[in-house]
Amino acid sequence: MGNTLSDSSSATSGDIWDIWTKDEEEEARQLAREYGIACTVTDGAAGGNDPTGVSVSATGAATATAGAPAADAAPQPQFSAAMLEAMAMDPPYADDLCGLEPDPNEEWEECPPSPRIKESRLTPEERAKYLGLLDQIFHPDTILGVRVDFDPNDVAEVCDNVIPYLESEPMLIEDVPFDITIVADLHGQLYDLNIVFKAEERDGKKGWENMKFLFLGDYVDRGRQSLEIVMALYCIKMLYPDRIFLLRGNHEYVSLNMKGGFALELFDRYSEEDWPQVYSKVNESFCYLSIAAIVGNSYLCVHAGISMHAFTRRHLLAIQKPVLEDKKDLLIHDAEWSDPVIGLKGSTYNGMRKCSVLFGLDELAFALYNMGCTTLFRGHSIMNHGFEIIGGMCISLFTATGTKNFNDGAVAIIDADGKLSFRIIKCSPERVALVNKLRRRDGGVVDVEDDCLTVEDDSGDGETLNLWRKK
Numbered sequence: 184m185g186n187t188l189s190d191s192s193s194a195t196s197g198d199i200w201d202i203w204t205k206d207e208e209e210e211a212r213q214l215a216r217e218y219g220i221a222c223t224v225t226d227g228a229a230g231g232n233d234p235t236g237v238s239v240s241a242t243g244a245a246t247a248t249a250g251a252p253a254a255d256a257a258p259q260p261q262f263s264a265a266m267l268e269a270m271a272m273d274p275p276y277a278d279d280l281c282g283l284e285p286d287p288n289e290e291w292e293e294c295p296p297s298p299r300i301k302e303s304r305l306t307p308e309e310r311a312k313y314l315g316l317l318d319q320i321f322h323p324d325t326i327l328g329v330r331v332d333f334d335p336n337d338v339a340e341v342c343d344n345v346i347p348y349l350e351s352e353p354m355l356i357e358d359v360p361f362d363i364t365i366v367a368d369l370h371g372q373l374y375d376l377n378i379v380f381k382a383e384e385r386d387g388k389k390g391w392e393n394m395k396f397l398f399l400g401d402y403v404d405r406g407r408q409s410l411e412i413v414m415a416l417y418c419i420k421m422l423y424p425d426r427i428f429l430l431r432g433n434h435e436y437v438s439l440n441m442k443g444g445f446a447l448e449l450f451d452r453y454s455e456e457d458w459p460q461v462y463s464k465v466n467e468s469f470c471y472l473s474i475a476a477i478v479g480n481s482y483l484c485v486h487a488g489i490s491m492h493a494f495t496r497r498h499l500l501a502i503q504k505p506v507l508e509d510k511k512d513l514l515i516h517d518a519e520w521s522d523p524v525i526g527l528k529g530s531t532y533n534g535m536r537k538c539s540v541l542f543g544l545d546e547l548a549f550a551l552y553n554m555g556c557t558t559l560f561r562g563h564s565i566m567n568h569g570f571e572i573i574g575g576m577c578i579s580l581f582t583a584t585g586t587k588n589f590n591d592g593a594v595a596i597i598d599a600d601g602k603l604s605f606r607i608i609k610c611s612p613e614r615v616a617l618v619n620k621l622r623r624r625d626g627g628v629v630d631v632e633d634d635c636l637t638v639e640d641d642s643g644d645g646e647t648l649n650l651w652r653k654k
C-alpha cells in the first residue's frame with residue numbers, strides 16, 4: 184500500500200502527473216507524420232486531406248434488407264419445432280419486471296410516433312458556439328492527443344442543453360432510418376472518431392453533415408480524450424438531432440467510469456473544485472441516453488446484448504428516464520453487459536464479465552422474433568478485425584483501434600436499401616505506439632484528497648499509487 188511513485192523514481196512529482204509532456208507531444212506528432220497515423224498532420228494546414236494510414240475497405244460481407252437476415256454471410260436462422268412452439272407461447276419470463284402485465288392483444292404496427300426532437304432548437308449564438316467547439320475538438324493537434332481546455336461552464340451548459348434532446352427519445356428508439364453508419368466502442372480515442380467522420384467528408388461538408396450515425400455507447404474510459412468525444416457528440420446531437428443517435432454503454436455509469444479512467448481524466452484536467460462538478464454533470468447527462476434502437480425496422484442495436492428478462496419493445500419503452508444505475512433493472516443490466524456465445528443453448532452466468540449473462544443464438548432468435556427484427560448489432564467486445572458476424576443474426580462491432588492485440592476497428596454502413604457493408608480502420612504496430620502514448624493510465628480511483636489522487640496500480644495486485652496534481 185501507499186507505494187508513492189514520486190519517492191521511488193527519479194522523476195519529480197510533477198513529472199508523474201504530467202504523463203503528457205511537451206516532448207511526448209512532439210514525439211507523437213513525429214510518429215504520426217512518419218507513418219501518417221490518425222490524421223494528416225501538417226502544421227497550420229486547414230486539413231481536408233484524406234486520413235492517411237487508414238485503410239478503408241468496404242467488404243460487402245452481408246446483404247440484408249428489411250425482413251431478410253444477412254443471407255449471403257451465413258444461413259438464415261432456422262427455428263426448430265420446439266422453438267416455434269415456444270414462440271407461440273407467452274414468453275415465460277415476460278413477467279411484471281417493469282410493472283406491466285403481458286398484453287396478448289398488443290400490436291406493434293400501431294406504435295405511436297416517436298416524440299423525439301428532430302429539429303435543432305439552438306439559438307444562433309449557441310449554434311455558433313457549438314460549431315466553434317467542434318472546430319477545436321477536430322483540430323489536428325487535438326486529434327493527436329492535446330486536450331481542449333473546455334471551460335467547466337461550457338461543459339455544464341452543453342450537458343444541460345443536450346438533456347431535452349436525449350430525454351425526448353424513448354428508451355428504445357424505434358424509428359432510426361436506413362442510410363446510416365453504426366459506430367461502436369470509442370473509449371476516449373478521439374483519433375478513431377475523427378477517422379470515422381473524415382471518411383464521410385465530402386463536398387466541403389463535415390462527415391456528420393453527409394451521413395447519419397448511430398453510436399452504440401462506451402464513449403468514455405481507457406483513452407485520454409473521453410471528454411472531447413462526449414462534447415463532440417453532444418454538440419452534433421444538438422445541431423443535427425435527426426442525424427445522430429446515441430445509445431448508452433456500460434461505461435456510461437458512475438459505478439464504472441469512476442474507476443475506468445474518466446474520473447481520473449477529469450481530475451487531471453480540472454481544479455479540485457471544478458472536476459467533481461464536471462464529472463457529475465457529464466454523468467447526469469448519461470442518465471438520459473437511450474438503451475436500444477431499431478434501424479429500418481430490422482436491425483436491433485444495443486450496446487451489449489439481449490436479456491432473459493422481458494426483452495420486448497413494450498418493456499423497453501416502459502422504462503422511464505433518467506436511469507441512474509444499471510444494476511437496478513436486469514433488463515438494462517443485460518442490455519449493457521451480456522455477450523453472445525456460439526453453441527450455447529439458452530443462457531448462463533457470464534463468468535467473463537462476472538455479471539449478467541451469456542446468451543445462445545436460440546435465445547437471440549427468440550428475442551429478435553419478439554422484436555420483429557432480423558439482426559442484432561452490438562459493441563462491447565473487442566474484435567480482432569473490427570467486426571464479426573455470428574450465425575447470420577448477430578454482428579459484433581468495435582471501433583477503437585489497438586485496444587488489445589493490435590485490433591483493427593470497424594464501423595458498419597447500412598445504405599438506403601438496407602444493404603450492409605463494413606469499413607475497417609486498420610491498426611499497425613506504429614499506430615499502437617501512438618495509441619499507447621495517448622492512452623490514459625488505467626486503474627481505479629481509491630481515494631481523492633486535495634492534490635493527491637490514489638489509484639489502483641496497473642499490476643492488479645492491490646497496490647496503490649499516489650498521483651499528485653501538476654502544479
Ligand SMILES: [Mn+2]
Binds near residue numbers: 401432486
Ligand atoms: Mn462495453
